[in-house]
Amino acid sequence: MSPYIISLKNASQQYDGRVILDGINIQIRKGEFVTVVGPTGCGKSTTLRLILGAELPSHGEVTINGETLDRPNRDRGIVFQKYSLFPHKTVRENVMFGLELELFNLFDPIMRTRKWMQKRKEFRREADIYLERVRLIEHADKYPNQLSGGQKQRAAIAQAMIMKPQVLLMDEPFGALDEGTREEMQVFTLEQWKETQQTVLFVTHSLEEAIFMGTRLIVISQYYKHENGQEGAKIVKDVEIPWPHPRSTKIKNMTAFKDLMEAIRYEGLNPLHLQNIGNFDLSHKDSIRDLV
Known part of the structure; x- marks a missing residue:
């Protein structure tokens, strides 16, 4: 039996021929609090809709507890x-x-x-x-x-x-x-x-909020060096947040916290800094590297 409650494998989504997400790979264990950030229009909310079952992927697979999704149900709740x-x-x-x-x-x-x-x-x-x-x-x-x-x-x-x-999805709830x-x-x-002890997937535009709240941070971005006619956003960073919970809000003032914010902003959210696909930081233990 898979240890992952949420799994997306090579999940892509397009609308009217325009690719929004390209080969998204995520594995999430029960009880994680995963935060997701990315530029406007990168497909963060689309990713939530795929996990909710409100949309089916154009390509790839989305499963909850190993079962392929075909509709929303009470296993996933959402807060907008x-x-x-x-x-x-x-x-x-x-x-x-x-x-x-x-x-x-x-x-x-x-x-x-x-x-x-x-x-x-x-x-x-x-x-x-x-x-x-x-x-x-x-x-x-x-x-x-x-x-x-x-x-x-x-x-x-x-x-x-x-x-x-089992899974609580939160789409910019405090925006x-x-x-x-x-x-x-x-x-x-x-x-x-x-x-x-619910599993939470929390989408936000605020990098500070994402780092403060998450046990793990995923950056979805269209800002990378596209090759061979590729389109759409990919996961360009998937990392563990190093500080244990519970966390005081004072952590936001720590130098290490601010340094992490700047590093993530530069490596994953800067349209002037385009990484090669092979250089994405997918260092979290559950990242799927070989499908990128």
């Missing part, structure tokens, strides 16, 4: 930058909605029985457990427009977590938050990760 909250539902109702939707069938007799009412009570209790976990229980009966940006994102995280996904709230949410998300 734009809050996935219904404005007409309370915070509690938003968090429990996924559980209701999974059971819901308009034509099922359960919808007209006491059993359904009992299930809703169970869902409410479970939603309150997660609202307690994300420190929103006192706001359970409020509506989204009564919450701050950070509170809305915590509600969205609870909404994803209540479905107990719209102010700096103080963003740092608070970074610490909060890491606390939840340590508590749940």
Whole structure:
């Protein structure tokens, strides 16, 4: 049995003949917190959609626990930058909605029985457990427009977590938050990760955020020396972050932290510094080198 919960092998994606991703190879173990950075348009969100099962690759293979994906399911949850909250539902109702939707069938007799009412009570209790976990229980009966940006994102995280996904995908979740709230949410998300031991794949534009949060950092970039008519982005860096969790936010001020940021920015994110494919830093122990 494979030790990897997520595996992409030679996964490529194109739209209308334009190659976005070219031969992406990723192997992720259970419980990792993997951060992904890259230039605008490199295919970071496309990679998440492939893992979610919302898209199928043009070429290659994407598997979860060894099974090829053909659709989204509750094994993968996702949190977007734009809050996935219904404005007409309370915070509690938003968090429990996924559980209701999974059971819901308009034509099922359960919808007209006491059993359904009992299930809703169970869902409410479970939603309150997660609202307690994300420190929103006192706001359970409020509506989204009564919450701050950070509170809305915590509600969205609870909404994803209540479905107990094996893999939590996060697509620029803090991009719209102010700096103080963003740092608070970074610490909060890491606390939840340590508590749940979920596998997390976290996409961000912020290199500082990626290094601070991840156990491992992947850089996807179209900035490399294309050969033989190649197109699309590749993984140009796949490295372990050297500092153990939990981490204090003070680590961001360390010289070694800033030096790592600059090295990654120069080697993987600089359009004026184009590497040969053979020079990519794929030093993480689970990198797939021979398929590049």
